[in-house]
Amino acid sequence: MPDKNGHFGEFGGCYVPETLRGLLFDLEKEFAACWKDPAFKKEFRFYLEEYAGRPTRLYYAERLSRQLKTLKVYLKREDLLHTGAHKVNNTLGQILVARRMGKRRIIAETGAGQHGVATATVCALFGLKCVVYMGSEDIKRQAMNVVRMKLMGAEVVSVESGSKTLKDAMNEAIRDWVTNVKDTYYLIGTVAGPHPYPYMVRELQSVIGIEARRQFWRKEKRLPDYLVACVGGGSNAMGLFYPFHKDKGVHIIGVEAAGHGIHSGAHSAAICAGRPGVLHGCKSYLLQDKNGQVTNAHSVAAGLDYPGVGPEHSYFSQIGVAEYVGITDKEAIDALKALSQIEGIIPALESSHAVAYLPKLARRVKGLKTVIVCLSGRGDKDMGTIAEVLNGE
Amino acid sequence: MNRIDQKFIELRKRQKKAFIAFITAGDPSLEATEKLVVEMEKSGADIIELGVPFSDPMADGATIQAASFRSLQRGTTPKKILSLVRRIRRVSQVPIALMTYYNPVCFLGDTDFVHAAKAAGVDGLIIPDLPVEEAGGLRKAAQKNDLSLVFFLSSTTSNERMAGIVKAASGFIYFVAVAGVTGARIALPTDIARHVNKAREMTRVPVCVGFGISTPEQVRDVAAFSDGVIVGSAIIKEIEKNSGSKDMPSAVAKFVGRLASVL
Numbered sequence: 006m007p008d009k010n011g012h013f014g015e016f017g018g019c020y021v022p023e024t025l026r027g028l029l030f031d032l033e034k035e036f037a038a039c040w041k042d043p044a045f046k047k048e049f050r051f052y053l054e055e056y057a058g059r060p061t062r063l064y065y066a067e068r069l070s071r072q073l074k075t076l077k078v079y080l081k082r083e084d085l086l087h088t089g090a091h092k093v094n095n096t097l098g099q100i101l102v103a104r105r106m107g108k109r110r111i112i113a114e115t116g117a118g119q120h121g122v123a124t125a126t127v128c129a130l131f132g133l134k135c136v137v138y139m140g141s142e143d144i145k146r147q148a149m150n151v152v153r154m155k156l157m158g159a160e161v162v163s164v165e166s167g168s169k170t171l172k173d174a175m176n177e178a179i180r181d182w183v184t185n186v187k188d189t190y191y192l193i194g195t196v197a198g199p200h201p202y203p204y205m206v207r208e209l210q211s212v213i214g215i216e217a218r219r220q221f222w223r224k225e226k227r228l229p230d231y232l233v234a235c236v237g238g239g240s241n242a243m244g245l246f247y248p249f250h251k252d253k254g255v256h257i258i259g260v261e262a263a264g265h266g267i268h269s270g271a272h273s274a275a276i277c278a279g280r281p282g283v284l285h286g287c288k289s290y291l292l293q294d295k296n297g298q299v300t301n302a303h304s305v306a307a308g309l310d311y312p313g314v315g316p317e318h319s320y321f322s323q324i325g326v327a328e329y330v331g332i333t334d335k336e337a338i339d340a341l342k343a344l345s346q347i348e349g350i351i352p353a354l355e356s357s358h359a360v361a362y363l364p365k366l367a368r369r370v371k372g373l374k375t376v377i378v379c380l381s382g383r384g385d386k387d388m389g390t391i392a393e394v395l396n397g398e
Numbered sequence: 399m400n401r402i403d404q405k406f407i408e409l410r411k412r413q414k415k416a417f418i419a420f421i422t423a424g425d426p427s428l429e430a431t432e433k434l435v436v437e438m439e440k441s442g443a444d445i446i447e448l449g450v451p452f453s454d455p456m457a458d459g460a461t462i463q464a465a466s467f468r469s470l471q472r473g474t475t476p477k478k479i480l481s482l483v484r485r486i487r488r489v490s491q492v493p494i495a496l497m498t499y500y501n502p503v504c505f506l507g508d509t510d511f512v513h514a515a516k517a518a519g520v521d522g523l524i525i526p527d528l529p530v531e532e533a534g535g536l537r538k539a540a541q542k543n544d545l546s547l548v549f550f551l552s553s554t555t556s557n558e559r560m561a562g563i564v565k566a567a568s569g570f571i572y573f574v575a576v577a578g579v580t581g582a583r584i585a586l587p588t589d590i591a592r593h594v595n596k597a598r599e600m601t602r603v604p605v606c607v608g609f610g611i612s613t614p615e616q617v618r619d620v621a622a623f624s625d626g627v628i629v630g631s632a633i634i635k636e637i638e639k640n641s642g643s644k645d646m647p648s649a650v651a652k653f654v655g656r657l658a659s660v661l
Binding site for chain 1: 452453454455456457459463467470475476477499500501502503504505506526527528529531532549550551552554555556559563574577578579
């Protein structure tokens with residue numbers, strides 16, 4: 006649990022304009038009440054199961070495991086959820102909270118478009134107005150998701166400032182929020198932002214790890230040796246990691262986007278290469294220059310293209326609960342191709358970063374080890390990017 | 399007692415309200431900022447807020463965002479702004495507060511930032527994304543060095559929180575006139591006076607109002623129920639409008655004079 010002001014060690018907190026501070030206290034109280042309320046949990050579970058399709062499978066990837074030799078790989082199939090990624094776990098939970106608070110207008114930021122789609126989906130489901138902020142650069146590379154959002158009735162606002170990606174979409178969403186604070190609920194898509202979001206989103210996404218733990222136990226009668234998940238803001242990773250974070254024998258590995266390589270400067274590896282800073286309401290590792298200006302992140306995966314990271318990941322890194330590594334664009338694309346060919350599963354470019362770490366892990370371990378990989382989303386949305394890569398070859 | 403405190407004592411004696419002018423340092427250049435500060439003081443600005451540009455100004459509207467961007471493009475850094483304040487101090491004792499986001503401060507460290515600012519001749523810090531709960535370290539450092547740490551209040555602030563904030567504030571309190579980001583508005587909310595009065599009843603620290611104020615009429619209206627008025631985006635628009643002209647500083651100062659003269 007974070008402390009009363011939302012700190013995980015030195016990270017986290019609530020760095021917001023005064024206009025928003027009171028609302029965040031209200032949200033914290035509201036979520037605490039919901040999370041203790043059996044009726045809320047029952048409703049949440051109902052939508053997770055009947056609407057989104059939980060539980061997702063824990064699939065033993067036999068051919069991939071055989072190829073890796075030293076690893077027995079289980080894929081947590083969040084890609085099979087409605088809307089194609091884990092994001093809907095969070096949006097379903099938060100929309101129920103927003104309804105209890107009487108908010109009629111929902112805003113969200115999105116990078117890859119997956120969170121935007123998941124938000125547009127639940128707004129359609131409950132008949133609420135939905136505005137999604139998206140960097141114009143991301144609108145170009147994730148065009149299909151823009152169509153999906155619009156189809157479900159969301160207004161997609163193109164953000165032209167800064168790097169025109171997720172970071173700038175979040176700036177713009179916060180500006181909208183502070184202006185329309187009375188009737189608007191900001192549905193943040195990851196374990197970042199001001200308290201209570203990192204805590205709340207972790208709780209809502211923990212269903213991934215709780216299920217995976219139970220499923221793995223049924224199959225293997227023990228706990229896994231490794232957990233691997235990609236980390237942008239880090240919500241799928243935190244959802245998988247958190248229910249295992251006290252298990253001493255479970256090694257937890259978060260995979261950041263190393264872009265063109267950590268030393269190139271063009272990457273999104275906030276924990277591997279950033280230093281503590283404050284952006285979008287929380288203190289966490291952050292990519293910044295020598296004057297404390299936030300630098301532009303890069304990743305081929307739009308969902309990882311963010312210069313910060315969830316504060317609890319920074320804390321996990323600092324206290325050694327989890328290890329964080331980097332995977333380059335090229336390694337991720339190769340992993341996407343490999344998993345498609347060997348298992349018939351096309352992972353999202355984001356999730357491909359986690360898959361790409363498996364050969365490296367396989368070389369590291371002694372004997373046969375078990376690993377759960379969070380396959381956080383499916384690759385359909387990335388076919389434009391992949392087609393370009395394939396054409397270039 | 400720093401220059402901000404002295405200024406408010408002097409204004410109270412004269413039964414005057416403060417006119418506080420905000421500009422982004424380094425827009426269009428640091429040399430221009432230097433001239434602007436001196437000229438605006440002559441035209442009646444009581445206190446100057448210098449914006450230290452940040453890459454992600456989430457509390458700012460389009461005008462100040464654009465000014466921050468231009469300034470950063472020209473290579474403005476916190477260090478260069480402190481040198482600018484040093485140069486200004488050779489010719490002017492106008493109270494100066496730096497307005498920035500918390501990351502550039504946090505990057506240098508609370509204590510180091512405060513020391514550097516104080517040594518350059520800065521009198522106060524205004525940080526819109528640093529609520530009082532997160533400000534412990536910076537408050538301690540600021541207090542020790544007689545640097546004012548200005549906190550914000552808004553119409554969404556509860557009475558209970560307000561009591562805590564006014565206790566922590568020094569220099570003045572920045573009351574946000576409109577829920578939202580910085581930038582000129584045609585109309586200000588009608589219930590703002592009530593909220594500001596509530597704060598003024600709780601504290602002796604001056605309560606100044608900013609966000610959305612751009613005309614002499616608005617300045618006069620807001621001054622009637624506050625201790626001072628803060629104008630930013632409207633001044634930056636004047637800078638933009640006169641950007642090509644070498645008389646820009648005096649043209650902008652004339653605009654500031656028109657706003658300040660109603661107080």
